[in-house]
Amino acid sequence: MKLAVARNEALLGVRCRACGLLQPADERYVCGDCLGPIEPEYDTAALARSDLRRTIEAGPDTLWRYAPLLPSRPAAGQWPVGMTVLVPAPRLGAAIGVPGLMIKDDTRNLTLSFKDRPVAVASARAVELGLTTLACASTGNLAGAVAAAAARLGMPAFVFVPADTELSKIMGAASYGAVVIRVNGTYDQVNRLCGRLVDEVPGWGFVNFTLRPYYAEGSKTILFEIAEQLGWRLPDHVIVPVGSGALLTRTATAAAQLVASGVVPDAPMRISAAQPSGCAPVTDAILDGMRAVRPVRVARTIARSLAIGAPADGDGAVQVVKRTGGSAASVSEEDVALGCELAARTEGISVEPAGGVVVAAARAMARRGVFKDGERVVLYLTGSGYKQGHGDAMSLAPAIGPDADDFFAAYPTARG
Numbered sequence: 263m264k265l266a267v268a269r270n271e272a273l274l275g276v277r278c279r280a281c282g283l284l285q286p287a288d289e290r291y292v293c294g295d296c297l298g299p300i301e302p303e304y305d306t307a308a309l310a311r312s313d314l315r316r317t318i319e320a321g322p323d324t325l326w327r328y329a330p331l332l333p334s335r336p337a338a339g340q341w342p343v344g345m346t347v348l349v350p351a352p353r354l355g356a357a358i359g360v361p362g363l364m365i366k367d368d369t370r371n372l373t374l375s376f377k378d379r380p381v382a383v384a385s386a387r388a389v390e391l392g393l394t395t396l397a398c399a400s401t402g403n404l405a406g407a408v409a410a411a412a413a414r415l416g417m418p419a420f421v422f423v424p425a426d427t428e429l430s431k432i433m434g435a436a437s438y439g440a441v442v443i444r445v446n447g448t449y450d451q452v453n454r455l456c457g458r459l460v461d462e463v464p465g466w467g468f469v470n471f472t473l474r475p476y477y478a479e480g481s482k483t484i485l486f487e488i489a490e491q492l493g494w495r496l497p498d499h500v501i502v503p504v505g506s507g508a509l510l511t512r513t514a515t516a517a518a519q520l521v522a523s524g525v526v527p528d529a530p531m532r533i534s535a536a537q538p539s540g541c542a543p544v545t546d547a548i549l550d551g552m553r554a555v556r557p558v559r560v561a562r563t564i565a566r567s568l569a570i571g572a573p574a575d576g577d578g579a580v581q582v583v584k585r586t587g588g589s590a591a592s593v594s595e596e597d598v599a600l601g602c603e604l605a606a607r608t609e610g611i612s613v614e615p616a617g618g619v620v621v622a623a624a625r626a627m628a629r630r631g632v633f634k635d636g637e638r639v640v641l642y643l644t645g646s647g648y649k650q651g652h653g654d655a656m657s658l659a660p661a662i663g664p665d666a667d668d669f670f671a672a673y674p675t676a677r678g
């Protein structure tokens with residue numbers, strides 16, 4: 263297929279992770295030889311000779327500033343995505359015993375989750391390939407990200423979600439005009455359904471299936487941004503929530519590419535994994551001696567965006583954690599809720615339960631003595647609590663009359 267848009271000169275092709283074959287970056291989404299997973303590969307030596315750091319710094323204030331290390335070009339009219347803040351979190355750090363803690367706040371993306379990043383890259387690729395419809399299997403956040411991106415590009419969107427996905431996320435995706443297909447089944451069953459459909463719906467791009475090699479590349483940009491925001495150095499340690507495992511494995515890829523391109527000094531960076539114990543195929547495998555991932559058949563957790571029982575990049579995630587000297591925690595539902603509460607009350611950041619999982623995992627790892635003195639630890643907070651609702655209104659104090667006496671009767675200590 264002939265591509266309509268000038269492509270990234272540094273993109274060498276796509277390499278199979280199973281058999282190692284380097285092949286053209288065309289419309290294929292698995293290895294043309296063995297059907298293994300493929301990943302874009304870049305000429306990092308040429309990028310190192312090109313003063314990549316300056317190219318990036320002169321780029322747009324979006325994730326496309328990292329275009330030399332991304333496999334597609336931005337599509338005309340796309341919403342700006344990325345460049346979310348990295349902030350110190352001293353009060354949360356004190357509460358959970360991690361001095362020097364920092365937060366990468368991806369609750370502030372276009373549709374309030376980090377999924378806008380992979381969708382930006384995948385939807386740009388869909389435009390390059392001349393596809394006409396965007397689709398995905400989603401636990402909730404991806405549906406919204408795909409729906410918004412498709413609306414902006416003037417494309418129809420079909421998003422497939424488990425029928426019991428939070429109504430707020432379903433309605434969010436529907437509000438952008440997407441067709442929301444609710445499926446009676448788990449996320450893994452929804453994913454398999456999409457796998458059966460891909461060959462029968464020509465012109466459709468399933469962002470996390472037929473566009474997956476491009477989609478997953480968008481996840482690298484969180485780490486790219488963190489390194490730039492730290493003044494072009496890698497953080498010492500990042501804590502990553504694990505659903506499919508793609509965000510965690512691509513964090514390692516991103517760090518390796520920055521080092522190979524001469525953008526940051528080579529330095530150790532530990533990568534640790536966070537999952538809820540109700541769906542912990544990856545973190546349990548890490549804690550159980552770095553064994554192979556065993557799929558979880560029935561996920562039971564409020565952290566719905568991490569409820570993926572058969573993670574596509576699960577074993578890859580275990581290997582990355584092992585190789586980087588990272589760790590993991592599988593945290594209880596009570597601790598997930600506590601994690602959300604701590605993030606909100608100590609730092610003023612509202613996170614969905616997946617964020618609570620990350621906070622609780624950092625707390626658990628601190629108690630185990632995982633962190634070293636002076637280590638700069640960054641939490642990935644990947645989804646906003648505002649998409650989730652904020653719990654039970656019954657826990658609120660009664661309303662008062664529009665009257666100062668009413669106020670002081672209810673809050674006598676306010677007078678000091």
Ligand SMILES: [Zn+2]
Pocket residue numbers: 278279280281282283293294295296297298
């Ligand atoms: Zn292969």
